[in-house]
Amino acid sequence: MTEERTKPEFDAPEGPAPTELEIRDIIVGDGAEAQPGATVTIHYAGVEYETGEEFDSSWNRGEAAQFPLGMLIKGWQVGIPGMKTGGRRQLTIPPELAYGPAGAGHFLSGKTLIFIIDLIDAA
Incomplete structure (x- = not known):
């Protein structure tokens, strides 16, 4: 990334939670494209759809995260x-595409989640 980005802010969603994955580009990058199965270096923040409560953020830890996509x-x-x-x-x-239905054993099971992700690198 050429400029230093700051932690994103989330707009409150309107209406019922979607039943399918929604993808919206806020900023279109101009670098290499992430491929399925790539290892990505990202900054991200996540909130619950219903409450708007943040449950995780790499920004709060002060460093980007690196993951193989297949592990996510x-x-x-x-x-x-x-x-x-x-x-x-x-x-x-x-x-269904996050942590499964309510009662599946994760504290975010049954929740619709919103993430804002900055892609720093993909290999």
Whole structure:
């Protein structure tokens, strides 16, 4: 990324939570495109759709995160490929593509999640 980005702010969603993955590019990058199965270096923040409460953010830790896409929730595996380095993308992910239905054992099970992701690198 050429400029230093700051932690994103989330707009309050309107209406019921979507039942399918929603992908919205906030900033289209101009670098290499993330491929399925790539290892990505990202900054991200995530909030619950219903409450707007933040549950995780690499920004709060002060450093980007690096993950192989295959190790992440399905919504990221589907929603990050095609994104270009330097871009910022919002993913709204229903429970089936996140942590499963309510009672599935994760504290975010049954929740629709919104992530804003900055793609720093993809290999």
